[in-house]
Amino acid sequence: MFRIRSLPARFYATPEYREGYGAGALAAESGEPPENPYLPYDLHHLGWGDACYDDWSARRRGVRRGLVWRQALRPAAGAHAFIS
Secondary structure (H helix, E strand, O other), X not given: OOOOOOOOHHHHOOHHHHHHHXXXXXXXXXXXXXXXXXXXXXXXXXXXXXXXXXXXXXXXXXXHHHHHHHHHHHHHHHHOOOOO
16 A cells, blocks of 8 residues: 655754745646756755745645535525526
8 A cells, every 4th residue: 555654844844944945835826836846855855845835735625616506505595596
């Protein structure tokens, strides 16, 4: 069985990771982030990727939440459409 191993907390506390995360967050705000500019073995790369994933995940949850609300309101709007 495949297990995802998380990194120790000390990796996330490094200045390199935080700088990469900040740069990735700024890139993700644009809506279409470019390719990750850092080398794959650098902690900047990990931070940049995590920031883009976090942004994508938050947007996905927002869209899903909106769809749930739309489905919840649709039957109520349709039931009262012909009442005058």
